[in-house]
Each structure stands twice: as structure tokens, then as C-alpha cells.
Amino acid sequence: MTALSDHRTAIRPTMADVAAEAHVSVKTVSRVVNHEPGVRPDTAERVRAVIERLGFRRHDGARMMRQGRTFTIALVVEDLANPFYSQIGAAVEREARIRQHQLITASAEGSPTRERAVIEALVNRRVDGIVVVPADESASSDAAVEASQTPIVYMDRPVRGAPRDTVLSDNHGGIRSAVEHLVAHGHRSIGLFGDDPAFWTARQRREAFVATHQSLGLPGSPRVSMGPHSPTSVRESLTRWTQGTDATTAVITGNNRITIALLLALRDLRLPLSLVGYDDFELADLVDPPVTVVHQDPAAMGQKAAQQLFARLLGDESPAQTVVMPTRLVVRGSGLRRGPASR
Amino acid sequence: MTALSDHRTAIRPTMADVAAEAHVSVKTVSRVVNHEPGVRPDTAERVRAVIERLGFRRHDGARMMRQGRTFTIALVVEDLANPFYSQIGAAVEREARIRQHQLITASAEGSPTRERAVIEALVNRRVDGIVVVPADESASSDAAVEASQTPIVYMDRPVRGAPRDTVLSDNHGGIRSAVEHLVAHGHRSIGLFGDDPAFWTARQRREAFVATHQSLGLPGSPRVSMGPHSPTSVRESLTRWTQGTDATTAVITGNNRITIALLLALRDLRLPLSLVGYDDFELADLVDPPVTVVHQDPAAMGQKAAQQLFARLLGDESPAQTVVMPTRLVVRGSGLRRGPASR
DNA sequence: GGCAGGCATGACAGCGTTGTCTGACCACCG
DNA sequence: CGGTGGTCAGACAACGCTGTCATGCCTGCC
Incomplete structure (x- = not known):
């Protein structure tokens, strides 16, 4: 009783x-x-x-079950410890929190297989929606996921198959601004150190580099070295490129890690080389000279993606949308022309 | 039919x-x-x-409800975008994933109130366990949380009240190693730039600094400036400390942000000052000279905390345990004695 | 032929909540 | 005095799954 x-x-x-x-x-x-x-x-x-x-x-579990929604969204990325992703994570979590939702974060460690498994588990949990930075272009367009009506927003890289909401960064514009900046400072022979072409973004940036090179009518054929890169591999290309009459006077690095590899290589080489890095990094203005970078805003991208997702959750039925977020050139000095005599 | x-x-x-x-x-x-x-x-x-x-x-929700477990753990930190926390997050997620659990991450933004609300929401969801980097020493020891049998592991800072599993970093040992390193290189007048004493870790490090100072029998009273710090505030103290006969020749910075503030200040001041920073940071060896640091291992701490949590989930009933994780001095050069003539 | 014992399958309840529907009660009005 | 309508409260089912127990069937053995 x-x-x-x-x-x-x-x-x-x-x-x-x-x-x-x-x-x-x-x-x-x-x-x-x-x-x-x-x-x-x-x-x-x-x-x-x-x-x-x-x-x-x-007991919210019982409540969710009864109501058919979980008040949960998920974020699937490659590696949560990577600042690019963790900034996205913080932004997505924030959007979720102010809407009384909770965020499940999952790492796929770059493996499409694992990514699929992770997403399937999330779908089985009936998360209300998912934000994914896909491991590859076909990864998530899995039959099971397609069939589940779970809204998905892709970030940073597009995915083939049924069109889905996607938030990208303006790789083309970013590279173009970098090249134009260097050209404006008198550089004519510019090299690109790109990341592994397995990455869509790396390919995008390479294409943008070549296209800008041509559209600006720069002499010679564009010098490109795709990754993965180490300080050693960078040093090798550099010594090759900086010989002869058309010596490279400036380089663009395709991401964070490569920028650092280049800086390490430069420390030994002591070349009068100008630099624009893709991706901002924390101590960019502590290095000597401070590094000019193409700044992407991962937090803004994450926020945008989350907002798009929540719009779907609220019933937005409009066709899938692709948003391209702008980049910003942060000029700090390393892009200036530096004669061998300087410093 | x-x-x-x-x-x-x-x-x-x-x-x-x-x-x-x-x-x-x-x-x-x-x-x-x-x-x-x-x-x-x-x-x-x-x-x-x-x-x-x-x-x-x-439908895993239904399953969980029936079985009474959610196969979910949660991580509550101040700010997911902060590398220290995101590394913890990645480690905890990994431990969860290999045990078929999922991870809910939540930011409390440093507010004890928000932290309590967040934890309450997690408890209502019946997450199986929670890892918390508490916002303050009393924050989470909330009656509701205590009453819920949800296992909790605290990280980085202890919490008053009922003893709980806790994973700390060896602040005392870290500071001691830093001071000893500097003393071994001939420094006798060493200053500390600590963080806001509202933080437990900041107070710990200050105490350790003073204690080591005394136990090593260093002359004079220890010079300490507690934060929050900006490049300006650092510069002020520095100019004061480096005058007179007992001029400070080396400083220890209480964390990452302060190290950077100091480096910025130093760039203008051009003092022959040695430095050991608390917390490692990505480009520590790209700065000139490379910065010697006390390295904490957030990933190891996160892993340890998760492992402890899962032990509880598996029925470990032993008394609450506090683990202190060791730090490691990474010598890179900035700790060496530098006369005014050098460089 | 009768029965023990094993295997494959199903009926049912219950996890803790909420949506729907019904009912009791009271006040008010013509 | 009967009817109308409003307010407060409860009974019941359902969300989708799994643990427990029951049932039916077949095999094998005495």
C-alpha cells in the first residue's frame, strides 16, 4: 500500500x-x-x-521515449583534440545548450568504417539530429542513414549522394586572398605546400592555387607540393624551389601542421622567404616575424551548422542548402617581401 | 492485422x-x-x-529504459574549445567508445550555477556516470547529485564534501621541478606569475612555489604576482622585479595564457630573463629561445578518470580514491641562465 | 507406450513517463 | 430544480524493448 x-x-x-x-x-x-x-x-x-x-x-529517458524525441544532437568529427574540431564542438554544444538539448560527441578517427558505425549507433539512439565532418566524400551516405529520417548537416567537406545541408569554408577565396596578398607585395614565384590530396579541402586549395596563379598571369607553372608533410619533406622542396633565377620567394602552407613544419624547416634554412599560412594558430603573432594567415572561423561554422540543424528540427522543409563561410586574411607581417639583407 | x-x-x-x-x-x-x-x-x-x-x-532508448542503464557517460568542463579540456574530452570519449558507451559533453562556462544545472540534467537522463572538472570546490556537491547514485569522478580540482574519486595533477611536484631546474642553472632570484587565486590550481602552485623557495633556502622573500594577467600587468611587475641588486633573473608562469602574456611582454622589454612555463603549448619550441615547460598530460588524466569511472560502473565499491598524476619538465632552453651579453 | 529432458518459441508484464479521455464536483443561471 | 459549463483529478494505454516464465514439440530411452 x-x-x-x-x-x-x-x-x-x-x-x-x-x-x-x-x-x-x-x-x-x-x-x-x-x-x-x-x-x-x-x-x-x-x-x-x-x-x-x-x-x-x-526520468528523462522515459519521457523521451513517450514523446519520441531525445532532445539530443550529436557531433561526429575526426578527432576531438584537434583545435579545429574542438572549436566546432564548443560552438555546437553552445547552440544545443541554449535550446535545452544535449550534445553527444563522437570521434571517428578518420575512418569511414568507424564513422558509419558511430552514426548508426547515434541513429539507433534516436538522436534528433547529427552534425558530421565526414571522413570521406561517400562515407555517411549509407542506406541506413538515408532511410532514417534523422536530419544531418555536413561540415567542412561535402558528401556525394542525396543532397544534404552543408556548411563549407571558402577555400577558394581563402587561397586567392593569400596569393593576391603575396603578389601585391611583389612576389612572382610562389609555392604551395598542400596537405594529402586524399582530403577534399586539400584538393580544393590546390585547385584554387593553380586557378589564381593562372588568372593573375603569374610566370611559370605553379609550384605545388602535396603532403603529408614533415619538416624534412618541406625542407627538401624548399631547397629545390629556391635555386636558380626564378627562385621561389614566398610560400603558402595548406594548413596548420604544415605551417609549423615549414617554420621549423625555415629556422634551420634561414631563407628570406615570405609566408602565408592557411588556418590561424594560437601563437602566430609570437613567431618572428608574426605569421600572416588565412583565418577560418570554426566556431562560426559550427554555430551555423547547428543553427541549420535546429531549423530542420523545427520543421524547416526547404531544399538542402550549402553555405560557404568566408575566410579572412590576417596580415601579420610574414607575407612581406624580404630581401636577403633584411634582419 | x-x-x-x-x-x-x-x-x-x-x-x-x-x-x-x-x-x-x-x-x-x-x-x-x-x-x-x-x-x-x-x-x-x-x-x-x-x-x-x-x-x-x-530503438536503443527503449532498450536502455528496460535495462536501466544508458550506456552513456558525460563530461562536464568549463570550455570545450580550451585545448586542455578538449584533450581530456578526446581521451574520455575514446575510453567510452571502446566500451560501447557514448559521451555527452557539456560546458559549464565556469559558472557553478550552470554546472549544477548541467549535472542535474545529466542525472535526470540517467547517464551512467560523470566526469567533472568542477568550477569551484563546492559546486557539484549538491544534495540532489549526492542523492542520485550516479558515480562521479572529479578532475584537476578537488571538491569538498563527501569524498569522491578524483584525478589531480601534481602541481606541487611540477612547480618544484621548475624551481629546482632554475636554481640548478644558477638562478637565485625567481619570480612567479600565478593565475587568479580563485582557482584552486593557482593557489596550489603558489603554495608550492613558496614552499620550494623556502626549502631550497633561497635568499629574500619569494616574489609572486597573482592574476588574472595581461601582457601589461606582467610587464609592470617585471620592470619592478628586475631593478636593484637582487634583480629577478628567472620567472615561472602559472599557466599557458600567462606564458604567452609574458612572451609578448618580453618581446618589447628585451630582458635577459629565463623562463619556465606551466603547461605545455603547441609551439613552445618555435619560440626563440624554445620554452622550457612543466608538462601536464591532460589526455592521460582524462583516460585515468574515465577508467576510474568505468571501474565504478563495473561495481568497484572500494573507498573513493585520489590519484595524483605526475608532471614532466620539458627542457627546451629558456630556463638557462642568460647574461645580458648573450644574444 | 510413456515419460524425462532439451530446444525453440511465445505470452505477458513492466521499465517511468505522458496524451487522451472520462468523471466527480461545484457554481451559476434561467 | 434541472441543465450548463468550468475546474481539478484520475484511469488507462501507449512509447519499444527485454526478462521471466510457460508452452509445445521432438528426441531418446527404458
């Missing part, structure tokens, strides 16, 4: 326990907990007192 | 749908889905075929 679930009461009280204790029905407890109208103030007060006394907490 | 939930079938098939289609009971479908024994191979095959055809996915 005292409780519907005597032994469990000690563990974790349910609405039934509260109801029994307060001599009301379970439904009335539910109404009080959810601030629904139609409960007399004194009844509500009595229920609240019992809730307090028993330490009752609503 | 064809299905228990006709209209919903189009949306998302359930075991009941599969069962009806395969002419078996729901329980048999369950058995097949979960690879339980006791199903004839041909029956299983038939069920699998239907599952495939309908695109059935088990």
Missing part, C-alpha cells in the same frame, strides 16, 4: 512513489513536475513537498 | 512490425537482433531478411 515499488523506492523514486505518498494520481505528479495547468495550488504544494522529501527526479 | 502500428510503420518500423512480417513473436525478433541463442537458424534468417527489408533499427 505504501508504495508501488517498495524495494526500488530506496534506489530511485518514481512518480508512482510520489503519487502514493502525496495521495494523488501519477498524472497529477506529472502535471506538477511539468508545470502544467489544472492543479490546485495546495495540491501542487503537497506534491512538491513530497518530491523534495523523496528526492524525486524525473 | 498486418501490423500493430500501421501508420507508424512508414515512419520507423518496430520489432512488432518485423515480428508480424516474419510471422514470429516480438521476443524472437529481439533474440535475433541481440544474437541471443535459442533461435533456429532458418527462423533467424527469415527474421534477418525482414529486418533488412524493412530497414529496422533497434
